[in-house]
Amino acid sequence: MKLVKLKNIKIIGRIDNMDYDEKNDYYICKNGKKLFDNKIINRKSKTGYKSKITCYICKECRDCQYKSSCIKGNNSKIPLENRTKNLQVSKLFHEKRKENLKRIISPEGCQLRMNRSIQAEGAFAQLKQNMKFRRFLSRGKENVLSECIIVAIAHNISRLHNKIIKNKRGVYLHHLKEVF
Ligand code: SF4
Structure with a gap:
C-alpha cells in the first residue's frame, strides 16, 4: 500500500x-x-x-x-x-x-485482514507441507471436488482437535499484537 x-x-x-x-x-x-x-x-x-x-x-x-x-x-x-x-x-x-x-484500517478491519492472511495461507501450508497433499489422486471434476471436500474435512478435524487440546473452542480470531 x-x-x-x-x-x-x-x-x-x-x-x-x-x-x-x-x-x-x-x-x-x-x-x-x-x-x-x-x-x-x-x-x-x-x-x-x-x-x-x-x-x-x-x-x-x-x-x-x-x-x-x-x-x-x-x-x-x-x-x-x-x-x-x-x-x-x-x-x-x-x-x-x-x-x-x-473499514479496512479500523481495528476490526486490521484484525480481520491479519486473520485472513493467517487462515488462508496457513491452511495451504498445512495441507501441502504437513499433510503432504501435493497433487490430486483422481481425475475428473466431480472426483477432484470430492477429494477437495475430504481433504477439507480432514483439515477441519485436525484444527478442531488442536483447538480442543488448547482449550480454544469458540475462539475464531487471533488478536492483534500491540506494538509500542
Ligand atoms: S490542472 Fe493545475 S497543475 Fe494541472 S495543468 Fe492545470 S493548472 Fe497545471
Missing part, C-alpha cells in the same frame, strides 16, 4: 493527489488552481452497469509549469498548450472507496 502511495505522489494529475473541497465541490491541483464540475455523463458499461460521471475542468492551465506531467494523452490531436485539465469522477465510487478504506 505504501509503494502505491509513493508511486502516486509523482503523478500530479491523479485525482488522489489533489485536494478536494467537499463543501464547495471542487478539486485543487498542484498549481493551486481549482477544478470545478462542468457536466455529468451517464455511462453504461459493457456488462450493463450504469454510472454517473462528474467531469471537473480547470480553466487556468494556460501557462502552467506542471502541464506536461499533469495532462496526459499524448495521442491527442490538440497541442498541449491548448489543452486544459479535466477529471472524470464517479462520486459514488469514491464514496464507497472511502467507506471501504475506513
Whole structure:
C-alpha cells in the first residue's frame, strides 16, 4: 500500500493527489488552481452497469509549469498548450472507496485482514507441507471436488482437535499484537 502511495505522489494529475473541497465541490491541483464540475455523463458499461460521471475542468492551465506531467494523452490531436485539465469522477465510487478504506484500517478491519492472511495461507501450508497433499489422486471434476471436500474435512478435524487440546473452542480470531 505504501509503494502505491509513493508511486502516486509523482503523478500530479491523479485525482488522489489533489485536494478536494467537499463543501464547495471542487478539486485543487498542484498549481493551486481549482477544478470545478462542468457536466455529468451517464455511462453504461459493457456488462450493463450504469454510472454517473462528474467531469471537473480547470480553466487556468494556460501557462502552467506542471502541464506536461499533469495532462496526459499524448495521442491527442490538440497541442498541449491548448489543452486544459479535466477529471472524470464517479462520486459514488469514491464514496464507497472511502467507506471501504475506513473499514479496512479500523481495528476490526486490521484484525480481520491479519486473520485472513493467517487462515488462508496457513491452511495451504498445512495441507501441502504437513499433510503432504501435493497433487490430486483422481481425475475428473466431480472426483477432484470430492477429494477437495475430504481433504477439507480432514483439515477441519485436525484444527478442531488442536483447538480442543488448547482449550480454544469458540475462539475464531487471533488478536492483534500491540506494538509500542
Ligand atoms: S495543468 Fe492545470 S490542472 Fe494541472 S497543475 Fe497545471 S493548472 Fe493545475
